[in-house]
Amino acid sequence: MNSGDVAWLLTSTALVMLMTPGLGMFYGGMVRSKNVLSTISMCFLALALVSVQWVIIGYTLAFGRDVNGIIGGLEYVGLKNLKMVDYAFVAFQLVFASITLAIITSAMAERVKLSSFLLFGILWTTLVYDPLAHWVWGNGWLAKLGALDFAGGTVVHISSGFSALALALLIGKRMGYGKYQMEPHNIPMTLLGTALLWFGWFGFNAGSALRANGIACNAFIVTNTAAATGALAWMFASWVKGKPGSLGIASGAVAGLVAITPAAGYVDPLSSIVIGAVAGVLCYLAMLFRVKKGIDESLDAWAVHGIGGLWGAIATGIFATINAKGLILGNVHQVVVQIIGAVSAIAYAFAMTLMIAKIVDLLIGLRVREEEEYVGLDVSQHGEVAYS
Numbered sequence: 001m002n003s004g005d006v007a008w009l010l011t012s013t014a015l016v017m018l019m020t021p022g023l024g025m026f027y028g029g030m031v032r033s034k035n036v037l038s039t040i041s042m043c044f045l046a047l048a049l050v051s052v053q054w055v056i057i058g059y060t061l062a063f064g065r066d067v068n069g070i071i072g073g074l075e076y077v078g079l080k081n082l083k084m085v086d087y088a089f090v091a092f093q094l095v096f097a098s099i100t101l102a103i104i105t106s107a108m109a110e111r112v113k114l115s116s117f118l119l120f121g122i123l124w125t126t127l128v129y130d131p132l133a134h135w136v137w138g139n140g141w142l143a144k145l146g147a148l149d150f151a152g153g154t155v156v157h158i159s160s161g162f163s164a165l166a167l168a169l170l171i172g173k174r175m176g177y178g179k180y181q182m183e184p185h186n187i188p189m190t191l192l193g194t195a196l197l198w199f200g201w202f203g204f205n206a207g208s209a210l211r212a213n214g215i216a217c218n219a220f221i222v223t224n225t226a227a228a229t230g231a232l233a234w235m236f237a238s239w240v241k242g243k244p245g246s247l248g249i250a251s252g253a254v255a256g257l258v259a260i261t262p263a264a265g266y267v268d269p270l271s272s273i274v275i276g277a278v279a280g281v282l283c284y285l286a287m288l289f290r291v292k293k294g295i296d297e298s299l300d301a302w303a304v305h306g307i308g309g310l311w312g313a314i315a316t317g318i319f320a321t322i323n324a325k326g327l328i329l330g331n332v333h334q335v336v337v338q339i340i341g342a343v344s345a346i347a348y349a350f351a352m353t354l355m356i357a358k359i360v361d362l363l364i365g366l367r368v369r370e371e372e373e374y375v376g377l378d379v380s381q382h383g384e385v386a387y388s
Helices: 003-028 033-063 084-107 114-137 141-145 153-171 187-209 214-239 246-263 269-292 301-319 332-364 370-375 377-382
Strands: none
Touching: 003 033, 003 084, 003 187, 033 084, 033 114, 033 377, 084 114, 084 153, 084 301, 114 141, 114 153, 114 332, 114 377, 141 332, 153 246, 153 301, 153 332, 187 214, 187 246, 214 246, 214 269, 246 269, 246 301, 269 301, 301 332, 370 377
């Protein structure tokens, strides 16, 4: 890479790093006030935990020499055998891994022990995220099959969204869920978190071009367009049944951002309008389905990231016209490959998450005690209160 490309990649890395605390604010505003510090702290800790794991073992498992299409070799343990300029790519991929773990905290909010999150986080990143990243981006079997995932629809959003669903089903509902209201305590905080996510997502998608070039410019504009149409679509869909809440507008924007992520380098701006609009409606309906079924996946990572990522992966196979041919150019095979990739990621992430969570539960227990959940995790896990 030339100096301009390195500068853009490092800038993009900083933008994506900001998304993890931004996600903490997005989630933190939606929980009750007694759990806001715990919720935000888990996102910060996801960044800290993965930052160390990635340097020691994560990067080489994801991007080391391919071993049977499944995992990377160990030649980059501790970042050995890399040039210093390669660290730009290492850091860029590090912040992707960290926010993926942070997204999963949606299913842990207000009821999981801090120690359990730390153990789960290191196991999940090593056993789920790193192999999936290798499958798609590290010349693994999905890459060889021809699966397209420009910036992480499959690797980041499908994996985290369906892992969150698996966790929610295993951990169970919060005390009192369905019996009394658990309203968001600070929606303005969530809206600010959404703004930080939207801002950082330009690095997430445009940075994935790995060059300061036309593909990065295209990814930048389609990212913004899909976010906007996703926000509008969710708003209008929810308006049919009531009033257009600001929380729905924020969720719709994130849904649009999620859906365009795998497609950002392959589709044009007009296609991004369709992708974002469908994502806004589809993720809203998934959220209603989750509520109807009484599943306490607290902050809707499954509905927004899981379903949004699934739609985005398939939409990439439909609308790809830049450096790839999708269904609209007559390539049915690309849609089939995208579905295979998405279903494989869903099955692997869901099954492995259940296994890892069960092991953690047997070793140290996942949930806090009832009295700790009652007083809130800010006090019981951190000995602090957000508001005095």
